[in-house]
Amino acid sequence: MIKLSGQGEVGSKGGPRGDLYLVINVKPHSLFTREGNDIYFDMPVTFVQAALGDEIEVPTLDGKVKYTIPEGTQTGTVFRLREKGIPRIRGNSRGDQYVKVIVDTPKKLNEKQKDLLRQFASECGEEVHEKKRTFGQKIEDMFKKK
CATH class of the missing domain: 2.60.260.20 (Urease metallochaperone UreE, N-terminal domain)
Structure with a gap:
């Protein structure tokens, strides 16, 4: 809030001007x-x-x-x-x-990128466990093999 002294309306019966208060809102x-x-x-x-x-x-x-x-x-x-x-x-x-x-x-990696990250982890002495496949993924794999 900003106060502007003497910038408001004229007072009653010819009195001095009042103060003007400005409220400023900043849009995000x-x-x-x-x-x-x-x-x-x-x-x-x-x-x-x-x-x-x-x-x-x-x-x-x-x-x-x-x-x-x-x-x-x-x-x-x-x-x-x-x-x-x-x-x-x-x-x-x-x-x-x-x-x-x-x-x-990254959310989506191809197999080459995953292999490179596994190699990187190995170089750093980290052990990365393979992600377990879900039941649905195992069923998909069975149909792909046929």
């Missing part, structure tokens, strides 16, 4: 959330980008900026882009933009 943005002058954005990246590091384009209020994420970036890691937030009412500075990395795990 489709990409960003706001806290004060800072804005927040969840940035999806691929597993490969997070593991190897990459230069990504991050949307800001002023357009896209390039940002280099380091190798080994974990989901939930937050980076700060200085002065990319909301302009301050008084002064010529701005808030910051905070970018939260969300590693996008």
